[in-house]
Amino acid sequence: MKKAVCLISGGIDSFVSAAIAKEKGYDIYCLTIDYSQKNRKEIICAKKIAKFLKSKKHLILKIDLSWTKSALTDKRIKIPQSIHHGIPPTYVPARNTIFISVALSYAESIDAESIFTGINSVDFSGYPDCRPEYIKRFQKLIDIATKKTIEGKKIKLETPLLYLSKSQIIKKGIELGLDFSITWSCYKSGEKPCGKCPSCRLREKGFKEAGIPDPLQ
Amino acid sequence: MKKAVCLISGGIDSFVSAAIAKEKGYDIYCLTIDYSQKNRKEIICAKKIAKFLKSKKHLILKIDLSWTKSALTDKRIKIPQSIHHGIPPTYVPARNTIFISVALSYAESIDAESIFTGINSVDFSGYPDCRPEYIKRFQKLIDIATKKTIEGKKIKLETPLLYLSKSQIIKKGIELGLDFSITWSCYKSGEKPCGKCPSCRLREKGFKEAGIPDPLQ
Numbered sequence: 001m002k003k004a005v006c007l008i009s010g011g012i013d014s015f016v017s018a019a020i021a022k023e024k025g026y027d028i029y030c031l032t033i034d035y036s037q038k039n040r041k042e043i044i045c046a047k048k049i050a051k052f053l054k055s056k057k058h059l060i061l062k063i064d065l066s067w068t069k070s071a072l073t074d075k076r077i078k079i080p081q082s083i084h085h086g087i088p089p090t091y092v093p094a095r096n097t098i099f100i101s102v103a104l105s106y107a108e109s110i111d112a113e114s115i116f117t118g119i120n121s122v123d124f125s126g127y128p129d130c131r132p133e134y135i136k137r138f139q140k141l142i143d144i145a146t147k148k149t150i151e152g153k154k155i156k157l158e159t160p161l162l163y164l165s166k167s168q169i170i171k172k173g174i175e176l177g178l179d180f181s182i183t184w185s186c187y188k189s190g191e192k193p194c195g196k197c198p199s200c201r202l203r204e205k206g207f208k209e210a211g212i213p214d215p216l217q
Numbered sequence: 218m219k220k221a222v223c224l225i226s227g228g229i230d231s232f233v234s235a236a237i238a239k240e241k242g243y244d245i246y247c248l249t250i251d252y253s254q255k256n257r258k259e260i261i262c263a264k265k266i267a268k269f270l271k272s273k274k275h276l277i278l279k280i281d282l283s284w285t286k287s288a289l290t291d292k293r294i295k296i297p298q299s300i301h302h303g304i305p306p307t308y309v310p311a312r313n314t315i316f317i318s319v320a321l322s323y324a325e326s327i328d329a330e331s332i333f334t335g336i337n338s339v340d341f342s343g344y345p346d347c348r349p350e351y352i353k354r355f356q357k358l359i360d361i362a363t364k365k366t367i368e369g370k371k372i373k374l375e376t377p378l379l380y381l382s383k384s385q386i387i388k389k390g391i392e393l394g395l396d397f398s399i400t401w402s403c404y405k406s407g408e409k410p411c412g413k414c415p416s417c418r419l420r421e422k423g424f425k426e427a428g429i430p431d432p433l434q
Contacts, residue, residue, distance in 0.1 A: 063280050063319075068326050087364045094322035097362050101318040102280075105311035109285050128367045137358040144354065145314050147304045150345045 001027040003112035004158070005103045006055070008032050010045035010184050012203065013118030013161055016173040018053055020160045021116040023176060028116075030055040031106055033099050035065040035092070037072050041189035048182040061102060068093050072187065079187045081196045087126050088198060090187060096129035100138055100157065107155050108146045116158045123166035123202050135159050166206025174212060181215035192216070218244040220329035221375070222320045223272070225249050227262035227401050229420065230335030230378055233390040235270055237377045238333040240393060245333075247272040248323055250316050252282040252309070254289050258406035265399040278319060285310050289404065296404045298413045304343050305415060307404060313346035317355055317374065324372050325363045331373045340383035340419050352376050383423025391429060398432035409433070 004026035006018035021028050030050040034043055043060065050058035071077040071089040080088055096119065103115045124130050139157050143149055161169050173180060185203040186193035193200050193216055207214040221243035223235035238245050247267040251260055260277065267275035288294040288306040297305055313336065320332045341347050356374050360366055378386050390397060402420040403410035410417050410433055424431040 059284065061281065064278065065322065067276065068322060087367075091364055092322075093325035093365075094318055094363055097318040097321055097358070098315070101311055101314040104314055105282065105285060105309075108310035128364055129362050131361070134358070134361055137354070137361065141314070141351070141354040141358050144348070144351055145346050146311055147308055147345055148310075150304075 001025075002114075003027050003029060003110055004114040004116050005029050005031050005107045005110070005112050006116045007099055007103055007118070008046045008049055008058075009118070010042035010049065011118070012173065012180060012183050012185060012206075013120055013169055015049050015118070015178060015180075015183055016169050016176070017116045017118040017159075017161055018049070018055075019173065019176045019178055021114070021158070022053060026114065028053060028055050029106065029110060029112060030058045031103055032058065032060045033102060034060055034062045035073065035095070036062075038075060039072065039187060039189040041184045045182055045184040052179060052182060059106060063098065063102075065092060065095070065098075079197050083198045083201055084126070087128065090125060090198070091127055094129070096127070096134075097138075104142060104146065104155065108148050111148070113154065114156045114158050116160070118161055119159045120161045120164065120169065122164060123206060125198055132162060135162065165209070166202055167209035170206050170210040170212060174210075179215070183216075218242075219331075220244050220246060220327055221331040221333050222246050222248050222324045222327070222329050223333045224316055224320055224335070225263045225266055225275075226335070227259035227266065228335070229390065229397060229400050229402060229423075230337055230386055232266050232335070232395060232397075232400055233386050233393070234333045234335040234376075234378055235266070235272075236390065236393045236395055238331070238375070239270060243331065245270060245272050246323065246327060246329060247275045248320055249275065249277045250319060251277055251279045252290065252312065253279075255292060256289065256404060256406040258401045262399055262401040269396060269399060276323060280315065280319075282309060282312070282315075296414050300415045300418055301343070304345065307342060307415070308344055311346070313344070313351075314355075321359060321363065321372065325365050328365070330371065331375050333375045333377070335378055336376045337378045337381065337386070339381060340423060342415055349379060352379065382426070383419055384426035387423050387427040387429060391427075396432070
């Protein structure tokens with residue numbers, strides 16, 4: 001069986017992306033980076049998702065990024081309560097670059113031919129490391145970065161959601177039989193989603209446009 | 218003062234590279250990745266080097282790569298006793314990609330304009346992630362990967378040793394007044410360097426060609 005490393009955050013996008021990998025016939029190996037985000041609920045949901053998708057293994061790797069200045073890692077910076085113009089305070093410097101690098105290492109270690117991420121450039125937070133050109137340049141780097149790739153084998157960075165809207169992603173997930181009650185999108189980690197942070201707002205908009213009720217509501 | 222993040226491993230190359238950053242007028246911020254390498258002596262030497270260079274801070278970040286199949290991380294794989302043809306078993310999948318990604322995050326977090334690494338493509342171990350084309354492509358990725366870079370500021374990946382031989386690197390270090398007795402090159406971590414592993418052999422050749430005695434001998 002061909003193998004794929006699937007980056008899993010606990011949210012909807014990476015869940016759907018990993019399910020697409022399975023649909024395409026891959027054995028999936030989930031990878032979650034515990035980057036000391038304030039929101040610990042994400043890790044719990046990532047574990048549930050990996051189990052739901054029958055991931056062959058689930059590597060949860062700690063990388064302490066508490067020194068980054070971001071609302072997601074620094075207790076002194078507040079989570080915004082509305083969608084931000086420009087790059088928001090929830091931006092974590094080079095987060096995707098670190099995540100994909102580790103995924104690359106994992107992919108080479110287990111001889112996987114693909115890396116799947118839920119990166120999306122439509123209903124997203126304006127992060128620089130979610131744009132199509134970023135993915136394109138990362139692929140060019142990957143093409144020569146490992147032993148596997150210089151031996152002529154390809155490791156493909158797959159971003160099946162790159163050009164989809166949140167509602168399209170949700171519909172795709174429903175079509176694949178995913179249980180979104182085990183996901184978490186809110187930047188906070190209360191009993192219920194806060195409903196106000198940019199991530200809650202994007203999620204709400206997505207379910208509304210898809211005409212599907214959010215199981216977390 | 219302009220700032221540089223300097224990746225420091227405990228070896229000669231990264232020491233000289235960071236000293237060059239200082240020479241160029243940077244305030245330096247050393248970064249060492251403790252990737253659960255079997256050789257713990259490297260971390261001790263990295264600390265001594267950061268102190269020697271009066272690094273403003275020294276971030277030592279743990280990223281457990283013990284799941285990679287490498288002679289440097291896996292106790293079951295032996296350190297080779299001679300220089301290898303092709304890519305040796307000491308290769309760690311995507312190690313430099315992970316290290317530079319973290320350096321990028323750190324550089325953006327402290328508003329540094331440069332990242333210095335000791336990467337070398339002359340007297341090196343044949344690793345794919347030490348080649349000039351790799352550095353070139355990583356720079357292209359960096360150019361669009363962060364908030365800082367999309368705001369038009371540059372983060373430059375500096376590799377001052379890329380085209381130097383080991384003896385040239387050693388001579389440069391001596392010229393800069395560096396104390397090589399606080400470095401460690403051997404892949405093992407005994408009392409004295411083993412003298413047989415590829416890294417010891419490259420070091421020996423370098424000092425010999427430079428006509429300088431190795432303080433560890």
